Amino acid sequence: MEANKAIANRFLASIAHEQSQDTEITARLLRSLPLQKLVARGLAINNLTLENVRTGLAGKVILEFGPDASIEKEVIKGDIKVGDVVLVLPSSSKKSSVTSSCDGVVTKCTEKLITVAVDESKEQEVIQLYSYSRLHLLKTTNAITYQRMESTMRKLAEFEKTPSNNVMQYLLGSREFLAQPLANCSFHNAGLNDSQKNAISFALSNDICIIHGPPGTGKTHTLVELVQQLVEKGERVLVCAPSNVAVDTILERLAKVLPGNLLLRLGHPARLLEINLSHSLEILSRSGDSGAIVKDIRKEIDETIAGIKTLKSFKDRKESWKEVRRLRKELRQRERKVIADLIISSRVVVSTLHGSSGRELIACYGYTDHLFDAVIIDEISQSLEPQCWIPLISHCQSNITKLVLAGDDKQLPPTIKTEDDPATRQVLSTTLFDRLVDHYGSKFKCFLNIQYRMNSNIMEFSSKEMYGGHLRAADSVANWMLIDLPGVDADDNTTVPLIWYDTQGDDYYERKEEEDEGSSSKFNENEAQLGLFHVNQLIGSNVKQTDIGIISPYNAQVSLLKKMIHSKYPLIEVSSIDGFQGREKEVIILSLVRSNDKFEVGFLSDERRLNVAMTRPKKQLCVIGNMETLERSRIKYLKDWVNWSEENSEIRYPDLSEILE
Numbered sequence: 001m002e003a004n005k006a007i008a009n010r011f012l013a014s015i016a017h018e019q020s021q022d023t024e025i026t027a028r029l030l031r032s033l034p035l036q037k038l039v040a041r042g043l044a045i046n047n048l049t050l051e052n053v054r055t056g057l058a059g060k061v062i063l064e065f066g067p068d069a070s071i072e073k074e075v076i077k078g079d080i081k082v083g084d085v086v087l088v089l090p091s092s093s094k095k096s097s098v099t100s101s102c103d104g105v106v107t108k109c110t111e112k113l114i115t116v117a118v119d120e121s122k123e124q125e126v127i128q129l130y131s132y133s134r135l136h137l138l139k140t141t142n143a144i145t146y147q148r149m150e151s152t153m154r155k156l157a158e159f160e161k162t163p164s165n166n167v168m169q170y171l172l173g174s175r176e177f178l179a180q181p182l183a184n185c186s187f188h189n190a191g192l193n194d195s196q197k198n199a200i201s202f203a204l205s206n207d208i209c210i211i212h213g214p215p216g217t218g219k220t221h222t223l224v225e226l227v228q229q230l231v232e233k234g235e236r237v238l239v240c241a242p243s244n245v246a247v248d249t250i251l252e253r254l255a256k257v258l259p260g261n262l263l264l265r266l267g268h269p270a271r272l273l274e275i276n277l278s279h280s281l282e283i284l285s286r287s288g289d290s291g292a293i294v295k296d297i298r299k300e301i302d303e304t305i306a307g308i309k310t311l312k313s314f315k316d317r318k319e320s321w322k323e324v325r326r327l328r329k330e331l332r333q334r335e336r337k338v339i340a341d342l343i344i345s346s347r348v349v350v351s352t353l354h355g356s357s358g359r360e361l362i363a364c365y366g367y368t369d370h371l372f373d374a375v376i377i378d379e380i381s382q383s384l385e386p387q388c389w390i391p392l393i394s395h396c397q398s399n400i401t402k403l404v405l406a407g408d409d410k411q412l413p414p415t416i417k418t419e420d421d422p423a424t425r426q427v428l429s430t431t432l433f434d435r436l437v438d439h440y441g442s443k444f445k446c447f448l449n450i451q452y453r454m455n456s457n458i459m460e461f462s463s464k465e466m467y468g469g470h471l472r473a474a475d476s477v478a479n480w481m482l483i484d485l486p487g488v489d490a491d492d493n494t495t496v497p498l499i500w501y502d503t504q505g506d507d508y509y510e511r512k513e514e515e516d517e518g519s520s521s522k523f524n525e526n527e528a529q530l531g532l533f534h535v536n537q538l539i540g541s542n543v544k545q546t547d548i549g550i551i552s553p554y555n556a557q558v559s560l561l562k563k564m565i566h567s568k569y570p571l572i573e574v575s576s577i578d579g580f581q582g583r584e585k586e587v588i589i590l591s592l593v594r595s596n597d598k599f600e601v602g603f604l605s606d607e608r609r610l611n612v613a614m615t616r617p618k619k620q621l622c623v624i625g626n627m628e629t630l631e632r633s634r635i636k637y638l639k640d641w642v643n644w645s646e647e648n649s650e651i652r653y654p655d656l657s658e659i660l661e
């Protein structure tokens with residue numbers, strides 16, 4: 001079988017399984033937990049009122065919800081965020097009628113307002129929602145992301161022979177890689193280090209390149225310079241990442257170095273930073289002359305819809321809907337042209353991987369044959385491989401001649417929901433980064449070897465175990481400690497980069513959360529007390545709350561820590577390790593939780609998760625955990641970590657009675 005069909009078929013089966021698992025897990029939770037518990041788990045937002053309905057871009061209606069003022073002062077967001085798919089339901093409705101609700105995508109989520117974009121075809125359901133005084137949102141499975149991966153894989157399978165495009169051939173493993181001599185390059189950013197310069201020159205000279213950037217090594221820095229260089233060469237670039245957060249990070253940096261009119265952000269402008277708003281396709285399409293006409297039509301539609309609410313007779317409502325449909329058709333035609341003009345006149349388009357197959361972009365091929373020369377994908381190790389194919393397959397008409405992938409295979413992989421099928425897990429957890437390195441070795445991989453985040457002691461174990469000892473700390477950070485922060489006192493807690501509170505002994509036994517639908521997590525109360533104890537000491541030494549982060553691999557421990565810490569220190573960030581990937585703090589307290597006689601370590605056995613945890617702090621890492629449980633587990637990485645820590649960190653043996661005083 002041809003390589004394209006083999007890859008596509010492998011993923012098609014896995015995507016289908018993953019989607020069914022994801023849907024099943026969500027459905028089980030929605031079925032079995034009452035609304036209050038769903039809210040407590042962050043899966044629902046209750047007590048909302050529908051305040052406004054307006055027309056969005058590309059056939060979407062935007063529903064604006066606010067908190068029901070008689071019950072809540074603000075929207076209790078839980079885990080619901082921009083990009084999530086939600087069901088909108090009347091608060092009075094029985095769970096059994098969930099299927100008849102209206103679904104949409106969250107486009108904005110603040111304390112005062114949450115907006116949901118629904119398809120215009122759902123207009124009847126939207127009108128029905130108007131008659132309910134109180135509504136709630138339920139987080140549900142995002143079928144769209146699966147559909148896009150699936151249709152991309154189907155298109156990949158349809159190629160009758162290997163495509164002539166070089167980039168595709170590398171991805172299919174059907175082309176030998178021969179590195180080209182490095183182009184001479186004059187860099188805009190004079191401060192780039194040699195490994196960054198090398199990566200940029202390599203990417204400019206070759207069709208394909210992987211930029212391997214361990215934590216804090218300036219991946220984004222490097223990509224920004226690369227984009228500048230490509231634009232100067234006259235190339236059109238599509239920059240993608242799996243999440244909106246990652247996309248916005250790179251957009252913010254690009255906006256500082258590229259002329260505004262060359263840069264365009266696809267997707268909802270909801271969470272864009274102020275500085276990025278001027279690049280939003282939606283905002284730009286509303287300005288200028290053609291934007292003004294489009295705006296007028298939109299206004300007319302919104303007024304007509306608002307009027308429908310007040311109409312009593314079915315016939316009048318039907319007539320008004322007919323008018324809305326006519327206006328929408330006109331709006332779509334005008335909008336399409338305005339949007340295509342904007343995209344074609346830009347040089348760099350930034351979007352999520354899924355967004356790269358959006359209607360707005362694809363419609364441009366009605367006006368031009370060629371949109372992009374180069375595709376850059378950031379956070380490749382957090383993307384499923386089928387996601388990475390989306391920009392390439394959606395724009396195969398453009399005949400992409402360069403692909404640059406950036407990421408780190410030693411940090412957390414994409415989340416996979418499937419638990420019951422190891423084969424599916426294996427297929428999906430192998431990222432494009434892994435597969436290419438497996439096939440081509442390091443032939444087109446460029447390693448960034450200087451990190452600008454951590455004191456060298458904090459970095460050392462990670463460098464040795466995960467990066468072959470090749471990572472170095474920049475001089476500017478190698479020796480920094482908490483005492484270097486303005487106003488911080490010099491004492492035992494601020495002049496040490498690595499601290500371990502060893503909790504071996506009976507006082508710190510782990511406990512299991514009460515079994516609930518879905519899962520049961522672990523927690524360790526006395527470890528949490530110890531976390532609070534260390535925080536008290538740091539605050540006593542004048543370290544700011546906002547400079548401290550507390551993380552743990554277990555959600556139950558995160559909840560416990562939040563309760564304990566936030567009542568006293570509301571500005572300290574408490575998070576799961578997974579939720580903290582890509583972030584940093586001056587000091588990180590890591591609560592490991594596991595402490596048992598069987599030496600079971602659960603989540604701790606994933607070395608990539610621990611690697612993320614230990615590379616978040618800049619000036620101090622404080623680990624709270626039972627060294628014996630780790631040392632006597634069967635996991636070599638954990639044994640090595642304990643042995644290394646015994647030599648290289650300050651080990652403290654807490655006296656619990658003093659701490660609990």
Ligand SMILES: Nc1ncnc2c1ncn2[C@@H]1O[C@H](COP(=O)(O)OP(=O)(O)OP(=O)(O)O)[C@@H](O)[C@H]1O
Pocket residue numbers: 191192193196213214215216217218219220221222452453582583
């Ligand atoms: N050549 C350099 N000289 C000085 N500082 C640099 C250099 N390259 C990167 N930095 C700094 O290092 C920090 C990390 O850079 P950046 O955010 O680009 O890294 P990253 O690899 O994308 O980060 P992450 O680990 O979160 O993925 C930033 O504060 C950046 O300013």
